[in-house]
Amino acid sequence: RKEVxxxxxxxxxxxxxxxxFNCTYSNSASQSFFWYRxxxxxxxxxxxxxxxxxxxxxxxxxxxxxxxxxxxxxIRDSKLSDSATYLxxxxxxxGADGLTFGKGTHLIIQP
Amino acid sequence: GAVVSQHPSWVICKxxxxxxxxxxxxxxxxxxxxxxxxxxxxxxxxxxxxxEGSKATYExxxxxxxxxxxxxxxxxxxxxxxxxxxxxxxxYICSARGDGAGYGYTFGSGTRLTVV
Numbered sequence: 075r076k077e078v079x080x081x082x083x084x085x086x087x088x089x090x091x092x093x094x095f096n097c098t099y100s101n102s103a104s105q106s107f108f109w110y111r112x113x114x115x116x117x118x119x120x121x122x123x124x125x126x127x128x129x130x131x132x133x134x135x136x137x138x139x140x141x142x143x144x145x146x147x148x149i150r151d152s153k154l155s156d157s158a159t160y161l162x163x164x165x166x167x168x169g170a171d172g173l174t175f176g177k178g179t180h181l182i183i184q185p
Numbered sequence: 186g187a188v189v190s191q192h193p194s195w196v197i198c199k200x201x202x203x204x205x206x207x208x209x210x211x212x213x214x215x216x217x218x219x220x221x222x223x224x225x226x227x228x229x230x231x232x233x234x235x236x237e238g239s240k241a242t243y244e245x246x247x248x249x250x251x252x253x254x255x256x257x258x259x260x261x262x263x264x265x266x267x268x269x270x271x272x273x274x275x276x277y278i279c280s281a282r283g284d285g286a287g288y289g290y291t292f293g294s295g296t297r298l299t300v301v
Contacts, residue, residue, distance in 0.1 A: 078228075117191075117278050117292040118229065161228070172219040172231040173280070173290060 077101060078176035080162050086182045089154055095179045096146040097162030104174075107138055109147050110161040112178060118161055121147075149181075157183045187213050189281045191293025198269055198300055205265045206296045208279030214259035215281035219290070220252070223276040235262055269300040 080097040087093045099107075107124035122129065124136040124145055135148040145162055162176040188211040198204050208218060217236050221229040233249075235241035235256035243249045251273075253265040262281075266273055279293040 115276070115295075115297065117295045119292070120289060123289075172221075172234050173229075174231070175221075175228040177226075177228040 077174050078162050078164055080160075080176035080179050082177055082179060084180040084182050086184055087152060088184050089152060091152050091183075092148065092150045093152055093181065094146060094148040095160065095181075096144060097176050097179075099143050099145070099162075099164045099174075101164065101166065101174075102143060103166055104143075104164040106165045107145050108163040108165075108173070109134075109136055109145075110163050110175075112159045112161055114159075118163075118175075121160070152183045154183050154185060157181060187281075187283065187289075187291040189215075189279065189291045189293040191279055191296060193296055194294060195297040196299070198298070200270055200300055201268055203265055203267045204269055204298060205263055206277055206279070206298075208262045208264070208281065208293050210260045210281045210283070210291070213281075213283040213291075215262070215283055216259065217282045218256055218262035219280040219282075220254060220262075220264050221278045221280065223278065229278065232264075266298065269298070271300045274298055274300045 078099050109121040110118040111121045112118040122131050124138045128137040133150045137146045159178040159180045161178045163173045165171045190209045192207050220232045223229045232247045233241045233243045235254050237256050237259050241254035256262040278295040280290045
C-alpha cells in the first residue's frame with residue numbers, strides 16, 4: 075500500500091467553482107500534515123499546514139481526520155492561477171524526518 | 186522568510202561523468218538537509234537525509250556510493266551524482282530545515298539533470 079495516496083486527476087473545473095480533493099495516508103504515526111503546491115518543473119511550495127481542528131487560509135480550507143487517516147483541501151472561488159499540482163505531504167514529526175509526498179492531484183482551472 | 190538556493194538549475198552531461206549539485210541556506214542555519222528526486226509524473230521521493238558534520242542517511246534503494254552527499258557546514262550541502270547514466274536523469278530538489286519550532290521545510294528551486 076502506498077504511503078500517501080491521491081487521485082492524480084486531472085480535475086478540470088471552471089473559474090469561480092469550488093473544488094475539493096483529498097488524500098489518505100497509511101502511517102498512523104504521522105504527526106504533521108501539509109498541502110504543497112507544485113507548478114510544472116518547479117519546486118513544491120508550502121500552501122498550508124493541516125491541523126486536526128481544520129484550518130482556513132483565505133479561499134483554502136484544509137481538514138484532517140486522524141481516525142480515517144484522511145486529509146482534504148477545499149478551494150473556493152477558484153482562480154486561473156490556482157492551476158497546479160497539489161501535493162499531500164505527511165511526516166512522522168521531528169526535524170530529522172523527511173517529508174513523504176503523494177503523487178499529487180493535477181488541477182486545471184478553465185476560463 | 187527562509188530561503189534555500191540550489192544550483193545549477195539544470196545541467197546536461199555525458200554518460201559517465203559526475204555532476205555536483207549545491208544547496209545553500211541563505212538566511213538560516215540548516216541543521217538538516219533532505220535530498221529528493223522526482224521522475225516525470227511521479228511523486229518526490231526522499232533519497233537521503235543529512236545532518237551537518239555527520240554522514241548522510243540514505244533511503245532504501247538509494248546507492249550511497251553513487252549519490253555522494255556532503256553537509257560540511259550549516260549552510261551548505263552538496264549532492265554529487267557519480268558516473269551518471271541516462272536513468273539518473275531526473276529533477277533533484279533539496280530541502281532544508283533549521284532549528285526551532287518556527288522553521289518549516291524550505292525547498293531549493295530544483296536541478297533538472299539530463300544525462301545523454
